[in-house]
Amino acid sequence: MNIHLDLPTVILVYNTSLVAGALSIVHIRRHSCRPQGLGYLAAAYLLLALGSTVAWSGEYAVLPEWLWTHGSLLLGVGGYICFWVGVRQFSGRWRVRWHVMWMLLAAVLVMSVATGFPLQNLTRAGVFHGTAALVLAVCTFDTLRDRHQEPLPSRTLLAALLALSGGIYALRLVYIVTGTAGSDGFAWAFYVQMFCHFGIALAVATLSNERAEVRLELAALTDPLTGTGNRRWLAQRLPLVLPAHSAIAQLDIDRFKQINDRHGHAAGDQVLVAFARCLQEELRSSDLLARVGGEEFVIYLPVVTEAEALAIARRLCEKVAALRIEHDGLPIPVTVSIGLAWVHGADLAAKAWLQKADAALYSAKRAGRNRVVVAAA
Numbered sequence: 001m002n003i004h005l006d007l008p009t010v011i012l013v014y015n016t017s018l019v020a021g022a023l024s025i026v027h028i029r030r031h032s033c034r035p036q037g038l039g040y041l042a043a044a045y046l047l048l049a050l051g052s053t054v055a056w057s058g059e060y061a062v063l064p065e066w067l068w069t070h071g072s073l074l075l076g077v078g079g080y081i082c083f084w085v086g087v088r089q090f091s092g093r094w095r096v097r098w099h100v101m102w103m104l105l106a107a108v109l110v111m112s113v114a115t116g117f118p119l120q121n122l123t124r125a126g127v128f129h130g131t132a133a134l135v136l137a138v139c140t141f142d143t144l145r146d147r148h149q150e151p152l153p154s155r156t157l158l159a160a161l162l163a164l165s166g167g168i169y170a171l172r173l174v175y176i177v178t179g180t181a182g183s184d185g186f187a188w189a190f191y192v193q194m195f196c197h198f199g200i201a202l203a204v205a206t207l208s209n210e211r212a213e214v215r216l217e218l219a220a221l222t223d224p225l226t227g228t229g230n231r232r233w234l235a236q237r238l239p240l241v242l243p244a245h246s247a248i249a250q251l252d253i254d255r256f257k258q259i260n261d262r263h264g265h266a267a268g269d270q271v272l273v274a275f276a277r278c279l280q281e282e283l284r285s286s287d288l289l290a291r292v293g294g295e296e297f298v299i300y301l302p303v304v305t306e307a308e309a310l311a312i313a314r315r316l317c318e319k320v321a322a323l324r325i326e327h328d329g330l331p332i333p334v335t336v337s338i339g340l341a342w343v344h345g346a347d348l349a350a351k352a353w354l355q356k357a358d359a360a361l362y363s364a365k366r367a368g369r370n371r372v373v374v375a376a377a
Protein backbone atom coordinates (compact mmCIF):
# COMPACT_ATOMS: atom_id res chain seq x y z
CA MET A 1 0.00 0.00 0.00
CA ASN A 2 1.56 3.28 -1.06
CA ILE A 3 0.01 5.84 1.26
CA HIS A 4 2.04 8.87 2.15
CA LEU A 5 1.40 10.04 5.67
CA ASP A 6 2.35 13.65 6.24
CA LEU A 7 4.30 13.68 9.54
CA PRO A 8 3.10 17.07 10.98
CA THR A 9 -0.53 16.05 10.35
CA VAL A 10 0.07 12.60 11.84
CA ILE A 11 1.60 14.16 14.97
CA LEU A 12 -1.31 16.58 15.28
CA VAL A 13 -3.78 13.70 15.09
CA TYR A 14 -1.53 11.64 17.40
CA ASN A 15 -1.71 14.36 20.07
CA THR A 16 -5.45 14.70 19.54
CA SER A 17 -5.80 10.94 20.11
CA LEU A 18 -3.95 11.29 23.42
CA VAL A 19 -6.08 14.23 24.60
CA ALA A 20 -9.29 12.50 23.46
CA GLY A 21 -8.13 9.32 25.24
CA ALA A 22 -7.45 11.30 28.45
CA LEU A 23 -10.90 12.92 28.33
CA SER A 24 -12.59 9.56 27.74
CA ILE A 25 -10.72 8.01 30.67
CA VAL A 26 -11.68 10.94 32.95
CA HIS A 27 -15.31 10.38 31.93
CA ILE A 28 -15.07 6.62 32.60
CA ARG A 29 -13.46 7.38 35.98
CA ARG A 30 -16.43 9.54 37.01
CA HIS A 31 -18.89 6.71 36.35
CA SER A 32 -16.78 3.71 37.31
CA CYS A 33 -17.51 1.52 40.34
CA ARG A 34 -13.77 0.85 40.62
CA PRO A 35 -11.90 3.98 39.44
CA GLN A 36 -8.46 3.05 40.85
CA GLY A 37 -5.67 3.87 38.40
CA LEU A 38 -7.82 5.78 35.92
CA GLY A 39 -6.60 9.18 37.19
CA TYR A 40 -2.98 8.13 36.59
CA LEU A 41 -3.89 6.74 33.18
CA ALA A 42 -5.55 10.03 32.13
CA ALA A 43 -2.56 11.99 33.49
CA ALA A 44 -0.24 9.68 31.52
CA TYR A 45 -2.09 10.41 28.27
CA LEU A 46 -1.83 14.16 28.92
CA LEU A 47 1.89 13.98 29.84
CA LEU A 48 2.58 12.04 26.64
CA ALA A 49 0.64 14.60 24.57
CA LEU A 50 2.61 17.42 26.20
CA GLY A 51 5.89 15.54 25.68
CA SER A 52 5.20 15.00 22.01
CA THR A 53 4.20 18.66 21.57
CA VAL A 54 7.41 19.85 23.25
CA ALA A 55 9.44 17.42 21.10
CA TRP A 56 7.73 18.65 17.93
CA SER A 57 8.32 22.28 18.89
CA GLY A 58 12.03 21.58 18.34
CA GLU A 59 11.35 21.39 14.60
CA TYR A 60 10.24 25.04 14.65
CA ALA A 61 12.89 26.29 17.13
CA VAL A 62 10.18 27.68 19.41
CA LEU A 63 12.02 26.56 22.56
CA PRO A 64 15.75 26.53 23.38
CA GLU A 65 17.32 23.22 22.35
CA TRP A 66 18.22 22.08 25.89
CA LEU A 67 14.62 22.69 27.02
CA TRP A 68 12.78 20.80 24.31
CA THR A 69 15.21 17.89 24.26
CA HIS A 70 15.43 17.35 28.04
CA GLY A 71 11.79 18.40 28.57
CA SER A 72 10.31 16.06 25.96
CA LEU A 73 12.34 13.10 27.23
CA LEU A 74 11.34 13.70 30.87
CA LEU A 75 7.68 14.19 29.95
CA GLY A 76 7.73 11.03 27.82
CA VAL A 77 9.44 8.86 30.45
CA GLY A 78 7.29 10.40 33.23
CA GLY A 79 4.18 9.79 31.11
CA TYR A 80 4.97 6.10 30.70
CA ILE A 81 5.79 5.73 34.41
CA CYS A 82 2.36 7.24 35.14
CA PHE A 83 0.88 4.87 32.57
CA TRP A 84 2.44 1.92 34.38
CA VAL A 85 0.95 3.01 37.73
CA GLY A 86 -2.45 3.54 36.11
CA VAL A 87 -2.64 0.17 34.35
CA ARG A 88 -1.33 -1.67 37.44
CA GLN A 89 -3.95 -0.11 39.70
CA PHE A 90 -6.76 -0.46 37.18
CA SER A 91 -5.85 -4.12 36.76
CA GLY A 92 -6.29 -4.70 40.51
CA ARG A 93 -2.80 -4.20 41.98
CA TRP A 94 -3.38 -1.20 44.17
CA ARG A 95 0.01 -1.20 45.86
CA VAL A 96 2.33 1.00 43.81
CA ARG A 97 6.09 0.55 43.88
CA TRP A 98 6.76 4.27 43.97
CA HIS A 99 10.45 3.82 44.82
CA VAL A 100 10.98 1.92 41.53
CA MET A 101 9.12 4.63 39.58
CA TRP A 102 11.02 7.52 41.17
CA MET A 103 14.36 5.72 40.80
CA LEU A 104 13.71 5.20 37.08
CA LEU A 105 12.78 8.85 36.55
CA ALA A 106 15.70 10.09 38.70
CA ALA A 107 18.12 7.82 36.80
CA VAL A 108 17.00 9.29 33.45
CA LEU A 109 17.22 12.84 34.85
CA VAL A 110 20.71 12.40 36.32
CA MET A 111 22.00 10.64 33.21
CA SER A 112 20.59 13.27 30.87
CA VAL A 113 22.03 16.21 32.87
CA ALA A 114 25.38 14.47 33.41
CA THR A 115 25.94 13.27 29.82
CA GLY A 116 23.68 15.60 27.84
CA PHE A 117 22.53 12.58 25.77
CA PRO A 118 19.03 14.02 25.08
CA LEU A 119 20.70 16.56 22.77
CA GLN A 120 21.42 13.69 20.34
CA ASN A 121 18.17 12.87 18.56
CA LEU A 122 18.71 9.15 18.05
CA THR A 123 19.91 8.49 21.61
CA ARG A 124 16.95 10.45 23.05
CA ALA A 125 14.52 8.61 20.82
CA GLY A 126 16.15 5.28 21.74
CA VAL A 127 15.80 5.89 25.49
CA PHE A 128 12.16 6.99 25.09
CA HIS A 129 11.24 4.03 22.86
CA GLY A 130 13.07 1.59 25.15
CA THR A 131 11.23 2.93 28.24
CA ALA A 132 7.86 2.80 26.47
CA ALA A 133 8.42 -0.76 25.18
CA LEU A 134 9.51 -1.94 28.64
CA VAL A 135 6.59 -0.28 30.48
CA LEU A 136 4.04 -1.59 27.98
CA ALA A 137 5.48 -5.12 28.21
CA VAL A 138 5.15 -5.00 32.03
CA CYS A 139 1.61 -3.56 31.74
CA THR A 140 0.64 -6.41 29.35
CA PHE A 141 2.10 -8.96 31.77
CA ASP A 142 0.26 -7.45 34.79
CA THR A 143 -3.05 -7.27 32.90
CA LEU A 144 -2.82 -10.92 31.81
CA ARG A 145 -1.59 -12.13 35.20
CA ASP A 146 -4.62 -10.61 36.97
CA ARG A 147 -7.12 -12.32 34.64
CA HIS A 148 -7.24 -15.31 37.04
CA GLN A 149 -8.84 -13.05 39.69
CA GLU A 150 -11.02 -11.28 37.15
CA PRO A 151 -11.62 -13.34 33.99
CA LEU A 152 -13.49 -10.68 31.99
CA PRO A 153 -13.27 -10.64 28.14
CA SER A 154 -12.15 -7.00 27.81
CA ARG A 155 -9.05 -7.73 29.86
CA THR A 156 -7.65 -9.78 26.96
CA LEU A 157 -8.49 -6.96 24.52
CA LEU A 158 -6.69 -4.46 26.78
CA ALA A 159 -3.64 -6.74 27.07
CA ALA A 160 -3.56 -7.25 23.28
CA LEU A 161 -3.60 -3.47 22.64
CA LEU A 162 -0.91 -2.84 25.28
CA ALA A 163 1.20 -5.55 23.65
CA LEU A 164 0.66 -4.07 20.16
CA SER A 165 1.65 -0.60 21.37
CA GLY A 166 4.74 -1.99 23.16
CA GLY A 167 5.63 -4.10 20.10
CA ILE A 168 5.61 -1.05 17.82
CA TYR A 169 7.92 0.80 20.21
CA ALA A 170 10.24 -2.22 20.37
CA LEU A 171 10.32 -2.44 16.55
CA ARG A 172 11.09 1.28 16.27
CA LEU A 173 13.87 0.82 18.84
CA VAL A 174 15.46 -1.85 16.61
CA TYR A 175 15.30 0.54 13.63
CA ILE A 176 16.80 3.36 15.72
CA VAL A 177 19.63 1.18 17.07
CA THR A 178 20.44 -0.25 13.62
CA GLY A 179 20.23 3.19 12.02
CA THR A 180 17.47 2.18 9.56
CA ALA A 181 14.74 4.53 10.85
CA GLY A 182 13.01 6.40 8.05
CA SER A 183 10.37 9.16 8.27
CA ASP A 184 7.69 7.04 6.48
CA GLY A 185 8.02 4.23 9.01
CA PHE A 186 8.00 6.85 11.73
CA ALA A 187 4.64 8.19 10.52
CA TRP A 188 3.20 4.66 10.33
CA ALA A 189 4.35 3.97 13.89
CA PHE A 190 2.53 7.12 15.08
CA TYR A 191 -0.53 6.02 13.12
CA VAL A 192 -0.67 2.58 14.81
CA GLN A 193 -0.04 4.20 18.22
CA MET A 194 -3.08 6.47 17.64
CA PHE A 195 -5.17 3.38 17.03
CA CYS A 196 -3.75 1.88 20.25
CA HIS A 197 -4.55 5.03 22.30
CA PHE A 198 -8.20 4.94 21.26
CA GLY A 199 -8.29 1.15 21.62
CA ILE A 200 -6.83 1.20 25.14
CA ALA A 201 -9.36 3.88 26.24
CA LEU A 202 -12.16 1.78 24.71
CA ALA A 203 -10.94 -1.43 26.38
CA VAL A 204 -10.76 0.45 29.72
CA ALA A 205 -14.38 1.59 29.21
CA THR A 206 -15.67 -1.89 28.34
CA LEU A 207 -13.76 -3.51 31.21
CA SER A 208 -15.30 -0.91 33.59
CA ASN A 209 -18.77 -1.77 32.21
CA GLU A 210 -18.18 -5.50 32.58
CA ARG A 211 -17.11 -4.92 36.19
CA ALA A 212 -20.29 -2.95 36.88
CA GLU A 213 -22.41 -5.75 35.34
CA VAL A 214 -20.70 -8.40 37.49
CA ARG A 215 -21.22 -6.23 40.58
CA LEU A 216 -24.91 -5.70 39.79
CA GLU A 217 -25.47 -9.39 39.13
CA LEU A 218 -23.76 -10.29 42.39
CA ALA A 219 -25.85 -7.75 44.31
CA ALA A 220 -29.06 -9.10 42.75
CA LEU A 221 -28.23 -12.66 43.79
CA THR A 222 -26.69 -12.13 47.24
CA ASP A 223 -28.29 -11.51 50.62
CA PRO A 224 -26.55 -8.32 51.80
CA LEU A 225 -26.76 -9.19 55.51
CA THR A 226 -25.38 -12.73 55.59
CA GLY A 227 -23.55 -12.85 52.25
CA THR A 228 -25.30 -16.11 51.29
CA GLY A 229 -27.26 -16.51 48.06
CA ASN A 230 -30.86 -15.29 48.04
CA ARG A 231 -34.07 -16.85 46.68
CA ARG A 232 -33.25 -15.74 43.11
CA TRP A 233 -29.76 -17.23 43.35
CA LEU A 234 -31.23 -20.53 44.62
CA ALA A 235 -33.74 -20.63 41.77
CA GLN A 236 -30.84 -20.22 39.32
CA ARG A 237 -28.66 -22.90 40.88
CA LEU A 238 -31.20 -25.53 41.92
CA PRO A 239 -31.97 -28.21 39.26
CA LEU A 240 -35.60 -27.97 38.07
CA VAL A 241 -36.06 -31.67 38.83
CA LEU A 242 -33.95 -32.83 41.77
CA PRO A 243 -31.81 -35.88 40.97
CA ALA A 244 -32.26 -39.07 43.01
CA HIS A 245 -30.07 -39.35 46.11
CA SER A 246 -29.96 -35.65 46.84
CA ALA A 247 -31.64 -33.81 49.71
CA ILE A 248 -33.26 -30.47 50.36
CA ALA A 249 -33.89 -28.89 53.75
CA GLN A 250 -35.90 -25.89 54.98
CA LEU A 251 -34.45 -24.26 58.09
CA ASP A 252 -36.12 -21.69 60.36
CA ILE A 253 -34.58 -20.10 63.45
CA ASP A 254 -36.80 -20.78 66.48
CA ARG A 255 -38.71 -17.95 68.13
CA PHE A 256 -36.72 -15.35 66.24
CA LYS A 257 -39.35 -12.73 66.92
CA GLN A 258 -38.62 -13.08 70.67
CA ILE A 259 -34.90 -12.51 70.00
CA ASN A 260 -35.73 -9.28 68.17
CA ASP A 261 -38.21 -8.20 70.86
CA ARG A 262 -35.87 -8.96 73.78
CA HIS A 263 -32.51 -7.87 72.39
CA GLY A 264 -33.40 -5.53 69.55
CA HIS A 265 -33.24 -5.74 65.75
CA ALA A 266 -29.43 -5.31 65.65
CA ALA A 267 -29.04 -8.38 67.90
CA GLY A 268 -31.40 -10.27 65.56
CA ASP A 269 -29.16 -9.33 62.62
CA GLN A 270 -26.11 -10.47 64.55
CA VAL A 271 -27.82 -13.85 65.16
CA LEU A 272 -28.64 -14.19 61.43
CA VAL A 273 -25.00 -13.51 60.47
CA ALA A 274 -23.61 -15.97 63.05
CA PHE A 275 -26.22 -18.57 62.07
CA ALA A 276 -25.40 -18.34 58.34
CA ARG A 277 -21.66 -18.49 59.03
CA CYS A 278 -22.17 -21.59 61.20
CA LEU A 279 -24.09 -23.35 58.41
CA GLN A 280 -21.52 -22.35 55.80
CA GLU A 281 -18.70 -23.77 57.92
CA GLU A 282 -20.48 -27.11 58.20
CA LEU A 283 -21.43 -27.55 54.55
CA ARG A 284 -19.36 -28.81 51.61
CA SER A 285 -18.47 -26.41 48.80
CA SER A 286 -20.80 -28.34 46.45
CA ASP A 287 -23.82 -27.81 48.79
CA LEU A 288 -26.10 -24.81 48.30
CA LEU A 289 -27.16 -22.48 51.11
CA ALA A 290 -29.61 -19.62 50.55
CA ARG A 291 -31.50 -17.19 52.75
CA VAL A 292 -35.02 -17.30 51.31
CA GLY A 293 -36.86 -15.21 53.91
CA GLY A 294 -36.36 -13.27 57.16
CA GLU A 295 -35.07 -16.15 59.31
CA GLU A 296 -35.67 -18.91 56.75
CA PHE A 297 -32.87 -20.71 54.91
CA VAL A 298 -32.75 -23.54 52.38
CA ILE A 299 -29.96 -26.09 52.03
CA TYR A 300 -29.49 -28.39 49.05
CA LEU A 301 -27.19 -31.40 49.38
CA PRO A 302 -26.49 -32.74 45.85
CA VAL A 303 -25.15 -36.26 46.51
CA VAL A 304 -26.09 -37.91 49.85
CA THR A 305 -27.67 -41.03 51.24
CA GLU A 306 -30.74 -40.59 53.44
CA ALA A 307 -28.70 -41.49 56.55
CA GLU A 308 -25.98 -38.94 55.64
CA ALA A 309 -28.53 -36.19 55.00
CA LEU A 310 -30.17 -36.85 58.37
CA ALA A 311 -26.79 -36.90 60.13
CA ILE A 312 -25.84 -33.56 58.49
CA ALA A 313 -29.17 -31.95 59.47
CA ARG A 314 -28.85 -33.18 63.08
CA ARG A 315 -25.26 -31.94 63.25
CA LEU A 316 -26.41 -28.51 62.04
CA CYS A 317 -29.07 -28.44 64.79
CA GLU A 318 -26.42 -29.25 67.42
CA LYS A 319 -23.91 -26.73 66.08
CA VAL A 320 -26.51 -23.94 66.06
CA ALA A 321 -27.63 -24.78 69.62
CA ALA A 322 -23.96 -24.65 70.66
CA LEU A 323 -23.44 -21.13 69.20
CA ARG A 324 -22.33 -18.61 71.82
CA ILE A 325 -23.80 -15.28 70.75
CA GLU A 326 -23.76 -12.25 73.06
CA HIS A 327 -25.28 -8.81 72.62
CA ASP A 328 -24.59 -6.03 75.15
CA GLY A 329 -23.10 -8.67 77.42
CA LEU A 330 -26.27 -10.80 77.39
CA PRO A 331 -26.17 -14.34 75.93
CA ILE A 332 -28.68 -15.06 73.14
CA PRO A 333 -29.61 -18.75 72.95
CA VAL A 334 -30.39 -19.85 69.37
CA THR A 335 -31.94 -23.06 68.05
CA VAL A 336 -33.18 -24.10 64.63
CA SER A 337 -35.93 -26.38 63.30
CA ILE A 338 -35.23 -28.32 60.11
CA GLY A 339 -37.58 -30.02 57.66
CA LEU A 340 -35.66 -32.49 55.49
CA ALA A 341 -36.74 -34.11 52.24
CA TRP A 342 -34.58 -36.85 50.75
CA VAL A 343 -35.04 -37.46 47.04
CA HIS A 344 -35.40 -41.23 46.69
CA GLY A 345 -35.94 -41.35 42.94
CA ALA A 346 -39.46 -40.15 42.24
CA ASP A 347 -39.57 -37.76 39.30
CA LEU A 348 -40.66 -34.61 41.15
CA ALA A 349 -39.90 -30.98 40.49
CA ALA A 350 -37.66 -29.13 42.99
CA LYS A 351 -40.67 -27.03 43.98
CA ALA A 352 -42.56 -30.16 45.12
CA TRP A 353 -39.59 -31.33 47.22
CA LEU A 354 -39.35 -27.86 48.76
CA GLN A 355 -43.03 -28.09 49.72
CA LYS A 356 -42.39 -31.50 51.31
CA ALA A 357 -39.44 -30.06 53.28
CA ASP A 358 -41.62 -27.11 54.31
CA ALA A 359 -44.35 -29.43 55.60
CA ALA A 360 -41.70 -31.36 57.59
CA LEU A 361 -40.43 -28.04 59.01
CA TYR A 362 -43.96 -27.22 60.14
CA SER A 363 -44.09 -30.62 61.91
CA ALA A 364 -40.73 -29.89 63.58
CA LYS A 365 -42.09 -26.59 64.91
CA ARG A 366 -45.26 -28.22 66.21
CA ALA A 367 -43.26 -31.04 67.81
CA GLY A 368 -41.42 -28.50 70.00
CA ARG A 369 -38.68 -26.96 67.75
CA ASN A 370 -34.87 -27.51 67.84
CA ARG A 371 -35.15 -30.74 65.90
CA VAL A 372 -35.07 -32.38 62.46
CA VAL A 373 -38.16 -33.95 60.89
CA VAL A 374 -37.82 -36.00 57.71
CA ALA A 375 -40.61 -35.63 55.15
CA ALA A 376 -42.60 -38.73 54.31
CA ALA A 377 -41.45 -40.40 51.08
Ligand SMILES: Nc1nc2c(ncn2[C@@H]2O[C@H](COP(=O)(O)OP(=O)(O)OP(=O)(O)O)[C@@H](O)[C@H]2O)c(=O)[nH]1
Pocket: 225, 252, 253, 254, 255, 256, 257, 258, 260, 264, 265, 266, 267, 268, 269, 272, 293, 294, 295, 365, 369
Ligand atom coordinates in the same frame (compact mmCIF):
# COMPACT_ATOMS: atom_id res chain seq x y z
N1 LIG B 1 -33.34 -8.71 62.96
C1 LIG B 1 -33.99 -9.12 61.89
N2 LIG B 1 -35.23 -9.63 62.01
C2 LIG B 1 -35.88 -10.05 60.91
C3 LIG B 1 -35.30 -9.94 59.64
N3 LIG B 1 -36.16 -10.44 58.73
C4 LIG B 1 -37.28 -10.85 59.44
N4 LIG B 1 -37.11 -10.61 60.76
C5 LIG B 1 -38.01 -10.90 61.85
O1 LIG B 1 -38.10 -12.30 62.02
C6 LIG B 1 -39.27 -12.53 62.78
C7 LIG B 1 -39.92 -13.83 62.33
O2 LIG B 1 -40.85 -14.19 63.30
P1 LIG B 1 -41.94 -15.27 63.09
O3 LIG B 1 -42.13 -15.54 61.63
O4 LIG B 1 -43.13 -14.87 63.89
O5 LIG B 1 -41.34 -16.57 63.67
P2 LIG B 1 -40.53 -16.91 64.99
O6 LIG B 1 -40.60 -15.85 66.01
O7 LIG B 1 -39.15 -17.28 64.54
O8 LIG B 1 -41.28 -18.15 65.53
P3 LIG B 1 -41.21 -19.65 65.04
O9 LIG B 1 -40.76 -19.62 63.61
O10 LIG B 1 -42.61 -20.15 65.16
O11 LIG B 1 -40.25 -20.35 65.92
C8 LIG B 1 -40.17 -11.31 62.61
O12 LIG B 1 -40.25 -10.61 63.84
C9 LIG B 1 -39.42 -10.46 61.59
O13 LIG B 1 -39.55 -9.08 61.86
C10 LIG B 1 -33.98 -9.38 59.53
O14 LIG B 1 -33.38 -9.24 58.46
N5 LIG B 1 -33.37 -8.99 60.68
